[in-house]
Amino acid sequence: MGTEFDPAFIQAPEHRPKPTILEAQGIPLIDLSTGPIDDLAKEIGDACRKWGFFQVINHGVSPESRRKIESAAREFFARPQEEKMRVKRDEVRVLGYYDTEHTKNVRDWKEVFDFVVEDPTFVPATIDPDDQKVTTWHNQWPDQNPHVLREACEEYGREVEKLSIKLMELIAISLGLEANRFNDFFKDQTSFIRLNHYPPCPNPHLALGVGRHKDAGALTILAQDDVGGLEVKRKSDGEWIRVKPTPHAFIINVGDIIQVWSNERYESVEHRVMVNSERERFSIPFFLNPAHYTMVKPLEEMTDDQNPPKYKAYNWGKFFTTRKGSNFRKLDVENIQIYHFKNKNAHPIVVKTKKNRMDQLDSSYKREVSSRPRKQSIYYLFDDNFTVFNLPFAGVEQARPPREDEVAVRGDIKVQEIEDQELSPVIWFIFWRILVVSHLLKRLDHCVVCWIEEEGYGKPIPFRIHYRSVLWTLISFIAPNLHIN
Numbered sequence: 001m002g003t004e005f006d007p008a009f010i011q012a013p014e015h016r017p018k019p020t021i022l023e024a025q026g027i028p029l030i031d032l033s034t035g036p037i038d039d040l041a042k043e044i045g046d047a048c049r050k051w052g053f054f055q056v057i058n059h060g061v062s063p064e065s066r067r068k069i070e071s072a073a074r075e076f077f078a079r080p081q082e083e084k085m086r087v088k089r090d091e092v093r094v095l096g097y098y099d100t101e102h103t104k105n106v107r108d109w110k111e112v113f114d115f116v117v118e119d120p121t122f123v124p125a126t127i128d129p130d131d132q133k134v135t136t137w138h139n140q141w142p143d144q145n146p147h148v149l150r151e152a153c154e155e156y157g158r159e160v161e162k163l164s165i166k167l168m169e170l171i172a173i174s175l176g177l178e179a180n181r182f183n184d185f186f187k188d189q190t191s192f193i194r195l196n197h198y199p200p201c202p203n204p205h206l207a208l209g210v211g212r213h214k215d216a217g218a219l220t221i222l223a224q225d226d227v228g229g230l231e232v233k234r235k236s237d238g239e240w241i242r243v244k245p246t247p248h249a250f251i252i253n254v255g256d257i258i259q260v261w262s263n264e265r266y267e268s269v270e271h272r273v274m275v276n277s278e279r280e281r282f283s284i285p286f287f288l289n290p291a292h293y294t295m296v297k298p299l300e301e302m303t304d305d306q307n308p309p310k311y312k313a314y315n316w317g318k319f320f321t322t323r324k325g326s327n328f329r330k331l332d333v334e335n336i337q338i339y340h341f342k343n344k345n346a347h348p349i350v351v352k353t354k355k356n357r358m359d360q361l362d363s364s365y366k367r368e369v370s371s372r373p374r375k376q377s378i379y380y381l382f383d384d385n386f387t388v389f390n391l392p393f394a395g396v397e398q399a400r401p402p403r404e405d406e407v408a409v410r411g412d413i414k415v416q417e418i419e420d421q422e423l424s425p426v427i428w429f430i431f432w433r434i435l436v437v438s439h440l441l442k443r444l445d446h447c448v449v450c451w452i453e454e455e456g457y458g459k460p461i462p463f464r465i466h467y468r469s470v471l472w473t474l475i476s477f478i479a480p481n482l483h484i485n
């Protein structure tokens, strides 16, 4: 990764790691050897709902196969760069070694080695939606005798795959489904395993080992060493929480596909990896992915009139290969995300801000905003495609698409309002009428109202409206379907 510090590693100020580390007490530690199965499933379901993350012990993966892959990974990354480059991935051979991965277009401070669990793995030949051609991915292994890395990886892959199916069965039960409900999706799986090496970093306050992201697959099973560095965005308040290493445990997290299959009963949670200047760190995620031909959509059992499907179906193979191609280098555009498939008939959500969260916006924007005359208001409404709806009464200065840091504030809320004064009842009335009409016309996916109580920026938190006045009652007559979270 070179000795000099490439500016490509530098995170925007609002995404840099914080010097104070919050360690999680609450991330559940679940013993898989306990029964009865329904109790275990309930424990897992609670963890998925509350955290999207949990750790498991007594999971059935042998300590020996884990020790072997960890030591083979250490040994591989310690080899001379030119040897590692012999199994380097490129745009054709997408598996193997590389050290230039970008997450959200910022380079990660790490080097990795990827291999698939099924060799070959079948995937679409191109990302063109109309092209039905299929191609194969093959693993690349270092030319070594005996094949220490290859054997350790293959053995570990087989064991962790079994664990992943067991976990999917427990998740199915926790959602009230048959235990084997998900099994067929993984018959021709596209799962892969990544060996991660995070070398000591001279500027750990500027860079991240992996930038904030959600895992795109169904489920991730992560082995981390005793150094620590994984941080999870706590659902209840958006704080970054460090996942403390537990010997022999695996960290499990729900991926985007479970979020879609469960119609958002379980959500995929953002996480990132901090690096440090003293100790290198190793981790091994197993990404459980379905067959490439899987059309990912909310399961019928998870939807009804009250819970319409929140996503349109998307083809996993096309999604996955688009992602794989784009993580490879820095792009000018945002990567493909599940919210690009979100249905627009979800109910509006109203959000109110409480705390000052200036750190979520970059400094130039903060300056622009804090220099604004106090009485001036700005409102933005965005739909799924980031079309901007101007609210003519609100003195919109200039419509622009939201930046990602303004958008990814809570779950998939993609609409943000910015304002710096209390709304008068009249404005509220007009505003609600617009919301209601937009909602009825199904033009708005989510709507978030965000306002600032003191100077600064707010992080939206759910706001429950009590129908305090005749006005609200009136609105509920006009729009009986309007749900307010």
Ligand SMILES: O=C(O)CCC(=O)C(=O)O
Pocket: 194, 196, 210, 215, 222, 224, 229, 230, 271, 272, 273, 283, 284, 285
């Ligand atoms: O290294 C870790 O702890 C997590 C890595 C990760 O989140 C990923 O590779 O998706």
Ligand SMILES: [Fe+2]
Pocket: 213, 214, 215, 220, 271
């Ligand atoms: Fe991840």
